[in-house]
Amino acid sequence: MKNNKTFQFLLIGAALIALPLILQIFGNAWVRIADMALLYILLAIGLNIVVGYAGLLDLGYVAFFAVGAYMYGLLSSPHLTNTFEWIAAAFPAGMHMPIWLIVPVGAALAGLFGMLLGAPTLKLRGDYLAIVTLGFGEIIRVFMNNLDHPVNITNGPKGLDQIDPISIFGLNLGKKLVIGDFEIASVSLYYYLFLSLVLVAILISHRLEISRIGRAWMAIREDEIAAKAMGLNTRNLKLLAFGMGATFGGVSGAMFAGFQGFISPESFSLMESVMIVAMVVLGGLGYLPGVILGAILLSALPEVLRYVAGPLQELTGGRLDASIMRQLLVALAMIVIMLMRPRGLWPSPEHGKSLKTK
């Protein structure tokens, strides 16, 4: 029995490692889809801490993603040195901060923003919280769009470009790696980086879930007053949930910026927040396998369909182009899946029951 499980584990592991190498044969675009799916999984796992475990509906999650992305973008692109002379003087070789500095700083900053947002909103009931977080997301986006004057910090709607690719241990992920006569494309290298991050995130999230903190969050989710009566410090716990979730968002944002090489406020619209919430809820609130399934479905499936949608576009005379098809399908999926399975595609089996004693 145990052997069987180990075998399954190894098989899945091998499949995950081989996946980009196989996809690579069909073209890098397919690996890119897998990369984006992994990033979304990372975001969904982060949001799941806030929405799934602690039961706080956050509709502005993309703001933390944006904070991480802009942090990376500013610290490793020529934008700051081009704009400010004193920075150019301090960094004559250009601004190329190592990832080991940017990611912790970005994550910490996003976490701080999460706490900042959490602090005034903790008293609010669910729906008020939703709208305040939504507003916060919009505020961040408006600032990104307009902070190009009087002092050009974010470069406004034009966004930041020429962002350095991520490099780890001297390995530049922006270039393809050649081992002997075997080539691993840059997108596949990113795939491995994101995959390992997702694995770490799953580990952290799972350990949190079964920890004292995780159980406290779930108690708050089920009944806040009862949780308080049990002596839980609900304020600090909620703040912690916000901060933790935001940290995940910040890390994925930094990854996104390095991966794309270009960021603009457009990537951080309310629609993105909504998509991430939809992933978490569609998959199965508070249950990691469900959340991962939801993220894969909503991020990868429409992209795959984009390649299949070509013939359909010809049929309808170009009215239904790929991006419209994608939106249509996402919207329909959200409605139909919720109507058929209101608790998500793969809901937590323990929902509503007490934990079994081992």
Added chain:
Amino acid sequence: MDVFFQQVINGLVMGSMYALVALGYTMVYGIINLINFAHGEVLMVGALTSWTAIGMMRDAMPGAPGWVILILATLIACVVAVVLNFSIEKIAYRPLRNSPKLAPLITAIGMSILLQTLAMIIWKPNYKAYPTLLSSTPINMGGVVITPTQIMILGVTAVSLAVLMWLVNYTRLGRAMRATAENPRVAGLMGVKPDMVISATFVIGAILAAIAGVMYASNYGTAQHAMGFLPGLKAFTAAVFGGIGNLSGAVIGGILLGLIEAIGSGYIGQLTGGVLGSHYTDIFAFIVLIIVLTLRPSGLMGERVADRA
């Protein structure tokens, strides 16, 4: 000082439109505790339907005066919006009435995206010039300028609000609605059909949203498939601001929000020495909201309800 009064008028005009849309949110929330995310899209469908209707009527009867066409177009928009909102509730919200709370919220968001996409397919994504049907010569009142369209908006809003207040406070349906909002189960025992009341709420909300949509498009002179999003969001903010579930709260919240936005964007450049410009208008709403909710979490006129998710 002229600037101030001008901004007050602009704010009132914007605010009255927010108020109409906010009423739709707040009524639905009061009865079934759902944030109807698709409500802004009803406004958009209303505006675009009236745009099509105006185009067709101008071809069919070239001599008709502008205000007749506008009234007819508004009526058509109302009918379409009513059918739409009624079906949305029936298809997407009714089956989920007893599901976990987030489920209908997700279908609502899905509906919103679906309607926007469908509108984009039907009406194409370009901005459409919305014809000016009323006289476009502004009326000058001692330095403060107001257009006939803006006067119409204020008038129509006042009338709609009066009708709504009469409906809610003095009719059988209104009593049933208030009873259902108070306690659906007891209302049901007293012979109120909750499903009927909920449908009626969506119908009334749709009419108000369609009217607001036509006015919004006439005020700005454009209509487009994404136009419902921002007013929808702000109207929802207004509803929360006033205390969600509370009708007069929604009206006051809407008008206050309009005023704050207009006055804020009129003076922000001056106050900050040109550092922050009027593109920050859109965040006023949210900053005000966050401040109000921090100080008074149940909104301006909301009752203090016991915490129970």
